[in-house]
Amino acid sequence: MSKKVLVVDDDADVRLFSVTVLEENGYTPLEAEDGESGLKMIKAEKPDLIILDVLMPRQSGVRLYRELKTAKALKDVKVIILSGIAKKTFLRSQKALTEFGGAQIPEPEIYLEKPVEPDELADVIKKVLG
């Protein structure tokens, strides 16, 4: 059975791009358009990998990532961040949330800044999923 990969991004064009790359490489893509619906889908579908945007309505990737990594049942799900937000900003935001009393959380497996080439995305997915 092919591995399930959830794409969480509010931009329909980016979702289409990622879904196409996933299908062409034999994965089963799933889609969510914001952090809140993404979390519901993660709980329901238990994907093998999440490709996560940062700046989204309702719940950002910063908070969703934090929720994943602090939930016992979800913390081992692998995450690739794919965003226009710089990696250093993402890491600083997580540091700030830790300083405000949140838990210390690990860095994401891979952080890609948009835009990416299809081959680059396919390669990192293969690398992360083994």
Place this chain on the structure above:
Amino acid sequence: MKIKKLLFVTKFEELGFDALRSLLSLRKSALEHVVFVNVIERDRVAMRRGKGYQKDEEIRLREAANIRFIDWAENLFEQGMEVGVYIVVGSLVPEVIQASRKEDADLIVIGRSHKGVLEHLYSGSDVTELLRRAYTPVLVYKQLSETAISVEEPFERPLLAIDWSPGSLRAVEYIKAIKDTVQEVHLVHVADERALKGPSAMAIQKTRKEARDKLDEICESFEAAGIKAREHVYIGDPDEEIEKAAKDCQATMIVLGSSAKAAWVEKFLGSTPRKIAEDSIYPTLLIAPEKADE
């Protein structure tokens, strides 16, 4: 009634990051989430004869807004805040209302309307339309305008205009909920000019005294909540007197209750909240009564 989440609606030309920065003092109260909204008006990308739908223009406008929002969002994320974004094609007011509902926002921040006189006459302003339809409080910010005062912290010294309407009484509770951000509140009631035509000086003084006593009660409730409060009674035209009171008190913002009057009623009878929201040099916070529908 705390302000945990605000919707920052901008077309960029009228409201920039400086305006948002000035609102971050609300973090002392409860603010933790900012949602950016940019609505690309449909007619900017609409079908044109021989051209069809201008998809390229839509992409260009979306990306221009996205790049700006990413820059602003990075600043907020690094402070540990939560940030969201909506860039949509449509009509401003329905899209803002929809985003506000989806996000369950506590405050909508919007710039002064840029419609021309004729557009105002026929369709009313975006701000008027938003005030009429939104249950969520609306802050009309006057940042990048020739006729606006520069305010570092708008919520520091609000002038609350009280007319005993449900909206203005709800505003009292709204301000109490952000007490950690407010330094001092000035309450003003503008009595009708007709009160001056009473049968005697005693009758006029009585009107003033009654209004003061009622304001005193509200001041006491503010003091009990830990906010310094002062009351004032002005007499005359509310639109003018509220503006004068704001100047006299060195207020940083005007707060008013608003009502969900129909647009045509406003057009013919006028509305103090709308006029102040549109014309005042001060940022204006309008609070609808609890049961208004979105």
